Amino acid sequence: MPVYRSIRELDWPLLIVTLALCTLGVLQIYSATLGTRWQDAWWKQIVWVVTGIAMMWVIASVDYHSLLGARVIYLYIASLVLLVITGFAGNKVFGSTRWIKIAGFTLQTSEFVKIVLILLMAKSLTDLKTEELNWKDLAKLAGFVAVPMALVMKEPDLGTALTYIPILICGVLMAGMRWKYILVITGILMVSLPIGYHFLKPYQKDRLVSFIYPDRDPKGTGFQVIQSRIAVGNGGMWGRGAKESSQTHLGFLPVPHTDFIFSSFAEEHGFVGIVVALVLYFLLIMQVVQNAQTATDRAGLYICMGVAALLLFHVLVNVGMVVGRMPITGIPLPLMSSGGSNTWSIFLMLGLVNSVRLRRFVN
Amino acid sequence: MAVTENDHRQADEVLPERFSRDASKALSGKIAIFQYLTVAVFVFLVSAFWKLQVQNPDVYSEAAERNRIKSTPILAPRGKILDRDGRVIVDNKASYSLLLNRDQIKPEHLPAIAEALQLDYGELAGKIHRMGANPQIIIKDQVSRDDIAWIESHRDLDTYPEMQLIQAWRRQYPQDGLAAHVMGYVGEISESELNSPQFLDYHQGDIIGKDGLERQYDQTLRGEDGQQRVLVDNMGHEREMENAQDAVPGKDLRTTLDLDLQAVAELAMEGKRGAVVALDPRSGEVLAMVSRPSYDPNKFTGRISKNDWNEIANDPYKPLMDRAIQAELAPGSTFKPFTALAGLETGVIDDQTEFHCPGGASFYGHYFACWRQKQGGHGKISLHRGIAQSCDVYFYNVANRLGIDRLAQYAELAGFGHKTGIDLPNERESTMPSTKWKMRMFRQKWYAGETISVGIGQGAITVSPLQLAAAEGGLAVGGNWYQPHLVKTPSPKLLRAGHLNSQNVQDVIYGMYGVVNEGGTGRFAALPGIKVCGKTGTAQLASNQLLKGTKLGQTMKDNAWFVGFAPEEAPEIVVVALFENGEHGDRASWIVRDVLKAYFDKKAREAKAPWQSARIQPFVPRELFNPPAPEVQQ
Numbered sequence: 001m002p003v004y005r006s007i008r009e010l011d012w013p014l015l016i017v018t019l020a021l022c023t024l025g026v027l028q029i030y031s032a033t034l035g036t037r038w039q040d041a042w043w044k045q046i047v048w049v050v051t052g053i054a055m056m057w058v059i060a061s062v063d064y065h066s067l068l069g070a071r072v073i074y075l076y077i078a079s080l081v082l083l084v085i086t087g088f089a090g091n092k093v094f095g096s097t098r099w100i101k102i103a104g105f106t107l108q109t110s111e112f113v114k115i116v117l118i119l120l121m122a123k124s125l126t127d128l129k130t131e132e133l134n135w136k137d138l139a140k141l142a143g144f145v146a147v148p149m150a151l152v153m154k155e156p157d158l159g160t161a162l163t164y165i166p167i168l169i170c171g172v173l174m175a176g177m178r179w180k181y182i183l184v185i186t187g188i189l190m191v192s193l194p195i196g197y198h199f200l201k202p203y204q205k206d207r208l209v210s211f212i213y214p215d216r217d218p219k220g221t222g223f224q225v226i227q228s229r230i231a232v233g234n235g236g237m238w239g240r241g242a243k244e245s246s247q248t249h250l251g252f253l254p255v256p257h258t259d260f261i262f263s264s265f266a267e268e269h270g271f272v273g274i275v276v277a278l279v280l281y282f283l284l285i286m287q288v289v290q291n292a293q294t295a296t297d298r299a300g301l302y303i304c305m306g307v308a309a310l311l312l313f314h315v316l317v318n319v320g321m322v323v324g325r326m327p328i329t330g331i332p333l334p335l336m337s338s339g340g341s342n343t344w345s346i347f348l349m350l351g352l353v354n355s356v357r358l359r360r361f362v363n
Numbered sequence: 364m365a366v367t368e369n370d371h372r373q374a375d376e377v378l379p380e381r382f383s384r385d386a387s388k389a390l391s392g393k394i395a396i397f398q399y400l401t402v403a404v405f406v407f408l409v410s411a412f413w414k415l416q417v418q419n420p421d422v423y424s425e426a427a428e429r430n431r432i433k434s435t436p437i438l439a440p441r442g443k444i445l446d447r448d449g450r451v452i453v454d455n456k457a458s459y460s461l462l463l464n465r466d467q468i469k470p471e472h473l474p475a476i477a478e479a480l481q482l483d484y485g486e487l488a489g490k491i492h493r494m495g496a497n498p499q500i501i502i503k504d505q506v507s508r509d510d511i512a513w514i515e516s517h518r519d520l521d522t523y524p525e526m527q528l529i530q531a532w533r534r535q536y537p538q539d540g541l542a543a544h545v546m547g548y549v550g551e552i553s554e555s556e557l558n559s560p561q562f563l564d565y566h567q568g569d570i571i572g573k574d575g576l577e578r579q580y581d582q583t584l585r586g587e588d589g590q591q592r593v594l595v596d597n598m599g600h601e602r603e604m605e606n607a608q609d610a611v612p613g614k615d616l617r618t619t620l621d622l623d624l625q626a627v628a629e630l631a632m633e634g635k636r637g638a639v640v641a642l643d644p645r646s647g648e649v650l651a652m653v654s655r656p657s658y659d660p661n662k663f664t665g666r667i668s669k670n671d672w673n674e675i676a677n678d679p680y681k682p683l684m685d686r687a688i689q690a691e692l693a694p695g696s697t698f699k700p701f702t703a704l705a706g707l708e709t710g711v712i713d714d715q716t717e718f719h720c721p722g723g724a725s726f727y728g729h730y731f732a733c734w735r736q737k738q739g740g741h742g743k744i745s746l747h748r749g750i751a752q753s754c755d756v757y758f759y760n761v762a763n764r765l766g767i768d769r770l771a772q773y774a775e776l777a778g779f780g781h782k783t784g785i786d787l788p789n790e791r792e793s794t795m796p797s798t799k800w801k802m803r804m805f806r807q808k809w810y811a812g813e814t815i816s817v818g819i820g821q822g823a824i825t826v827s828p829l830q831l832a833a834a835e836g837g838l839a840v841g842g843n844w845y846q847p848h849l850v851k852t853p854s855p856k857l858l859r860a861g862h863l864n865s866q867n868v869q870d871v872i873y874g875m876y877g878v879v880n881e882g883g884t885g886r887f888a889a890l891p892g893i894k895v896c897g898k899t900g901t902a903q904l905a906s907n908q909l910l911k912g913t914k915l916g917q918t919m920k921d922n923a924w925f926v927g928f929a930p931e932e933a934p935e936i937v938v939v940a941l942f943e944n945g946e947h948g949d950r951a952s953w954i955v956r957d958v959l960k961a962y963f964d965k966k967a968r969e970a971k972a973p974w975q976s977a978r979i980q981p982f983v984p985r986e987l988f989n990p991p992a993p994e995v996q997q
């Protein structure tokens with residue numbers, strides 16, 4: 001059955017919400033970096049967004065099924081190789097090796113691994129064809145995620161590594177699992193988390209401690225938590241106005257255009273601005289979920305739900321960090337934070353979502 | 364850019380059977396759970412923002428304000444103190460002060476800072492502790508160039524970021540202690556001052572007037588410190604400054620002092636102990652006021668070191684004491700004109716009354732000597748010669764006829780026994796004995812014999828140089844006593860009008876004319892062409908009785924007084940000199956002569972060439988012998 005697929009078939013509400021968030025992001029990056037050494041970041045971000053949209057369209061026009069064959073295995077192996085290369089030959093920035101130079105672009109490989117993991121998860125779950133995963137299946141799926149996670153944590157980049165977990169969790173929960181399993185896994189996690197704490201790097205421990213007790217060392221590790229909360233609170237109901245935010249412009253806010261862009265947004269636009277932005281994120285995620293619901297098959301559903309889970313996790317952890325409800329993990333806010341790799345990976349994921357949408361009437 | 368048909372067919376071909384549409388009913392429930400979870404996450408996030416931004420935004424906006432704004436005081440310069448011609452006596456000099464920002468102070472920095480800036484560590488730590496409420500603490504004034512260099516090179520973020528230099532004003536007083544007691548000095552407000560209601564609007568660390576005019580007119584002289592708000596970034600770098608509040612400089616204080624006269628009086632007192640007071644008796648304006656020994660108030664400016672303070676405070680000659688208003692000494696013979704006046708006014712004597720002076724006389728079983736006892740006394744002596752020759756026996760007799768209360772009545776009219784009320788802090792009350800006074804003080808009856816020595820200014824009577832000047836000045840202008848003051852007032856304030864018989868006043872003044880111009884005891888005070896009147900006084904120390912027989916008592920010589928005014932026909936100036944341990948009044952008369960000469964020389968100079976005068980307001984002589992019935996102010 002020939003299907004007419006054109007630009008009209010794209011998920012326009014999704015695209016509009018996406019572009020609205022990108023616009024807020026670019027404006028906020030401009031405002032937050034004015035007069036700093038990052039003041040070029042806003043037009044770079046425009047370049048990332050425009051190229052990201054092009055990538056999205058390319059991916060949307062590819063049938064996602066074609067990616068779910070052997071290709072996804074190749075992609076997965078290629079990702080692992082890239083991660084290893086990054087570990088050896090990557091650029092060291094702020095004490096961690098996350099970036100690799102490919103064709104003139106400095107890319108964060110771990111960001112693109114997310115997409116591969118979403119696809120791999122979709123493929124594996126579809127292959128299993130079961131409503132109830134057994135321990136063997138679970139071990140296999142967890143293993144798929146654990147290997148890149150370990151490599152990314154080695155960089156070290158705990159934040160990005162953690163973003164792989166919601167892909168796994170969402171996948172296995174969607175595929176179906178016995179309640180008994182869920183309880184057992186939860187129990188194991190409860191026990192292993194305190195033990196895992198001892199394997200964290202000292203700075204990661206500090207972050208956790210300062211998340212729980214930010215006032216313990218206000219000039220040290222608790223600094224970012226406190227300053228971010230002050231920035232948000234300083235915004236009040238209506239905000240301080242663009243470029244009027246003292247926390248942002250006097251440098252009290254750490255990296256106000258990347259991880260803490262929402263703090264600076266909150267300071268300048270207040271509670272009203274925050275609600276607008278969060279509503280946009282909510283619509284974005286709901287639109288992705290809606291595409292999961294209309295997906296023609298399970299594979300499309302898994303892809304869309306993986307993307308939705310990842311976006312939700314990003315928003316929760318980043319925005320939660322900004323208001324001091326989550327520890328500082330250093331993961332960016334999708335579509336708003338300045339940065340090429342993250343922006344591109346989000347647009348690639350949205351491309352997959354559109355690909356699923358465009359093929360919803362197949363069969 | 365649609366996917367080509369070909370692509371699609373290919374995709375269809377590779378589609379394995381597992382991609383076939385399967386029942387997703389079971390999954391729709393799970394998707395719903397995910398949607399609820401999403402809603403929960405967003406509600407959680409929005410509520411977190413609500414809590415921070417809407418529920419208590421003040422907490423955070425204040426925190427942001429504290430983050431970015433560093434306020435530093437802009438110190439207001441104090442007003443200058445000027446003489447009557449507008450010449451500057453006390454000035455300000457720009458300097459730098461070092462302050463520490465409290466929120467950046469680290470206790471481990473203090474020893475190093477104290478050492479580099481030659482501060483006492485204990486004092487510094489104590490001060491920081493004491494000024495717990497101050498966001499900034501000034502720890503050193505008049506920072507030297509070397510110190511500035513050290514501070515600037517050590518106030519970076521990694522060393523001692525709490526240090527900050529601010530512009531300050533250093534009080535500059537005249538050299539050699541000129542007018543030091545009148546001017547006073549400034550210092551940091553003390554704990555006890557802070558606790559008194561008088562200093563309600565003052566703050567810890569404020570510089571206030573501690574003594575003299577600086578204290579009396581502190582409200583006028585002190586400006587209002589401003590505040591500079593400096594925007595700082597997270598590295599502590601100053602981004603921009605705004606003057607949130609400009610400093611309001613203090614108002615200048617125009618005094619009645621004449622620097623020329625003050626300088627002459629200071630020079631005349633050089634190396635002596637005592638005081639000089641020059642007044643304009645027609646208004647009470649103080650023209651010069653000297654107290655010696657003096658001190659250098661420049662050492663007191665701002666925060667005096669303990670050593671400097673101890674050195675001055677423990678000096679046995681008490682340089683901090685303002686003898687002009689705080690000395691309580693017997694006036695000696697300078698009191699005689701008032702005894703004479705009381706005698707004339709009450710009618711117990713008249714201008715013809717004569718007494719015989721054989722060199723002493725007995726009253727109530729006690730023998731009272733005259734100062735010419737060794738030369739055989741003054742013989743038969745009249746009022747005029749009695750004053751001119753300062754015959755003690757004459758005044759013993761007058762006092763005896765008057766009795767203490769009538770004598771006290773006229774003395775108090777002239778201002779004895781009371782503070783003058785001059786605009787200076789810490790003036791001391793003096794004593795004019797009377798029956799009431801004795802009953803009040805000692806619960807004892809007055810013995811008539813005690814009156815005799817009071818008649819010549821000895822006994823219980825004490826007076827300060829200023830008081831004596833005011834009393835004699837009031838007498839000189841016909842019995843009208845004006846409020847002595849140091850800061851110009853729109854009109855002189857008449858304290859007491861004597862309503863005296865002008866003939867009686869003239870008789871007394873004529874006697875005082877004789878003291879200077881008829882070979883009397885004050886002949887050294889005479890000036891050519893100017894009728895100077897005066898009176899010497901050689902006063903035994905009030906406590907002489909106690910000291911008799913001790914070694915100190917023998918080395919203690921009598922105090923020399925001289926009071927002079929001129930010209931006789933219309934007095935414009937009255938000068939009192941006290942020369943402690945000067946032995947005889949004529950040794951004080953030289954001092955008075957110098958001041959009077961300076962006054963009349965200057966007047967002559969200005970009359971000749973008024974355009975050369977430093978005087979900004981022309982001096983208008985007033986006819987005061989016939990004053991237009993001045994009202995007595997209650």
